Amino acid sequence: MLEAIDLTKKYGGFTALDSLNLTVDEGDIFCLLGANGAGKSTTINLFLNFIEPTSGRALINGLDVTEHARKTKQWLSYIPENLQLYKNLTGLENLEFFCGLGGVGQDRDALESLLLKSGLQKDFVHQRVDRYSKGMRQKVGIALARAKGAKVLLLDEPTSGLDPKASNEFSELLLEMKDQKVATLMATHDLFRAKDTGTHIGIMKEGTLLETMETSEISFNDLESKYLRHMHA
Numbered sequence: 108m109l110e111a112i113d114l115t116k117k118y119g120g121f122t123a124l125d126s127l128n129l130t131v132d133e134g135d136i137f138c139l140l141g142a143n144g145a146g147k148s149t150t151i152n153l154f155l156n157f158i159e160p161t162s163g164r165a166l167i168n169g170l171d172v173t174e175h176a177r178k179t180k181q182w183l184s185y186i187p188e189n190l191q192l193y194k195n196l197t198g199l200e201n202l203e204f205f206c207g208l209g210g211v212g213q214d215r216d217a218l219e220s221l222l223l224k225s226g227l228q229k230d231f232v233h234q235r236v237d238r239y240s241k242g243m244r245q246k247v248g249i250a251l252a253r254a255k256g257a258k259v260l261l262l263d264e265p266t267s268g269l270d271p272k273a274s275n276e277f278s279e280l281l282l283e284m285k286d287q288k289v290a291t292l293m294a295t296h297d298l299f300r301a302k303d304t305g306t307h308i309g310i311m312k313e314g315t316l317l318e319t320m321e322t323s324e325i326s327f328n329d330l331e332s333k334y335l336r337h338m339h340a
């Protein structure tokens with residue numbers, strides 16, 4: 108579903124991402140861990156085709172994102188750390204607006220129901236988003252992914268700054284998307300969330316993916332020790 112083949116990004120003589128090989132299948136939640144500057148956002152930006160690779164390929168459903176930009180964008184939804192919404196519009200109006208931009212034809216009632224299913228409280232659906240917490244804005248992002256029928260979810264530190272309850276609610280939504288066979292790639296600093304929600308974890312350092320593991324095969328304590336060992340090596 109999502110595949111990086113020897114994916115490399117250089118800025119001049121500096122290598123931000125070095126020959127990344129990675130596969131995220133349907134129903135996988137792959138969490139990328141790593142210190143600041145490890146190359147996590149670079150990886151996500153390459154899949155989004157926001158930046159061009161120096162070499163290698165980023166594929167979505169087998170199609171190269173640089174060669175099939177329009178098609179591959181249709182399959183994915185992206186939720187950054189701070190989802191930008193129009194603050195003068197309500198959550199529902201934002202959802203309608205972004206669906207319209209993406210050519211997604213959904214009626215108002217269906218979109219309202221998606222917002223509610225994504226955990227937004229009924230009282231807030233018709234309120235301007237400048238009154239929303241960060242967690243509520245992230246729920247609008249999930250509702251948009253659902254409205255679009257996204258097969259791939261790219262998340263860049265989506266739970267950073269969320270309180271534990273909001274973070275937990277967000278994880279629940281990811282698990283629902285997983286059950287619908289969505290392939291998720293998430294950059295995060297949250298080891299606990301990665302272990303709790305992810306199916307796979309990759310540890311990155313200085314542009315290199317050092318190790319990948321299945322979360323079911325490692326305890327939280329072992330994950331933490333491994334991570335710290337890599338960071339201090």
Ligand SMILES: Nc1ncnc2c1ncn2[C@@H]1O[C@H](COP(=O)(O)OP(=O)(O)OP(=O)(O)O)[C@@H](O)[C@H]1O
Pocket residue numbers: 118121122123141142143144145146147148149150294
């Ligand atoms: N446009 C650019 N020009 C030069 N260097 C860049 C550019 N964009 C990113 N980098 C460098 O590439 C490296 C990887 O950055 P990246 O944003 O992918 O890290 P990250 O793992 O997402 O970090 P963080 O956890 O802080 O978000 C960093 O050293 C960064 O400074």
